[in-house]
Amino acid sequence: MWNRNPIDDIQTMLVMGHRNVSLPRHSFYLWGGVSGLLLLVTDNLITLTRFPDPGLRTFLQLIWLGSVLGAAFWLDRCWLNKLRADCGEPLSFAQIQLRKIWQLSLILGLGAAIGVNQLGAGHLIYGVWLITAGVVLFSHGLFGHKSLEALGSVYVCAGLSLICFNVPSDPARFTAAAFLGIGLPAIEFCLGHITRADHA
Numbered sequence: 001m002w003n004r005n006p007i008d009d010i011q012t013m014l015v016m017g018h019r020n021v022s023l024p025r026h027s028f029y030l031w032g033g034v035s036g037l038l039l040l041v042t043d044n045l046i047t048l049t050r051f052p053d054p055g056l057r058t059f060l061q062l063i064w065l066g067s068v069l070g071a072a073f074w075l076d077r078c079w080l081n082k083l084r085a086d087c088g089e090p091l092s093f094a095q096i097q098l099r100k101i102w103q104l105s106l107i108l109g110l111g112a113a114i115g116v117n118q119l120g121a122g123h124l125i126y127g128v129w130l131i132t133a134g135v136v137l138f139s140h141g142l143f144g145h146k147s148l149e150a151l152g153s154v155y156v157c158a159g160l161s162l163i164c165f166n167v168p169s170d171p172a173r174f175t176a177a178a179f180l181g182i183g184l185p186a187i188e189f190c191l192g193h194i195t196r197a198d199h200a
Contacts, residue, residue: 023140023144023145023148023188024076024079024080024083025188025192026076026079027076027080028184028185028187028188029184029185029188030072030075030076030079031072031076031133031180031184032180032181032182032183032184032185033181033185034068034069034072035129035133035177035180035181035184036177036180036181036182037181038065038068038069039126039129039173039176039177039180039181040173040177040181042061042064042065043169043173045064046060046061046064054117054118057117058114058117058118061113061114061117062110062113062114065110065113066110069106069109069110073102073103073106077099094143098139098140098143101135101136101139102136105132105135105136106132108132109128109129109132112125112128113125113128116128122169123166123167123168123169123172123173124162124163126159126162126167126169126172126173126175126176127158127159127160127161127162127163127167127172127176128159128163129159129176129180130155130156130158130159130162130176130179130180131155131156131159131160132159133152133155133159133179133180133184134151134152134153134154134155134156134157134158134159135152135156136152137149137151137152137155137187138152138153138156139152140152145191147191148187148191151187155179155183158175158179159176162175162176
């Protein structure tokens, strides 16, 4: 039986682990739509009038946000695995680590959402979500398209601005919804055109 050279296996692993990692196109549209919807709907769905008890309101927000974000993450992961299976390629080492960063960012975002609501500063969560999205974009830019590093920094700065300037709830919410719900699909659209132009 023919045996492969172990040096070839190691070189293949290194190449797969350090090649450019592109964020799948569907991820921009999926997370843009989900995050924009959550930002616009959540405050109108779980209101002080309907649920005056702060403990119950916090619990419902946790269940609502956790369920929707968890479902989106699961769908995104299944979609990515299917794409990789169709291409006959497993996830690279870098992609696996980036998925872990994504998971951690979602958990931190959920924790921050609950924390600021308990402190009576719920309007600050919009800045936190922008910072979270910026960290994810920046981390993908480190291994893939360099433009994502700059765009991630813009998102982080925008989130910090909402927090530092204590922007009121409605303007902060619509700003975050625009950055996420419109900005993420727009980023993919622009990057897609750049990539297709480079390969033309």
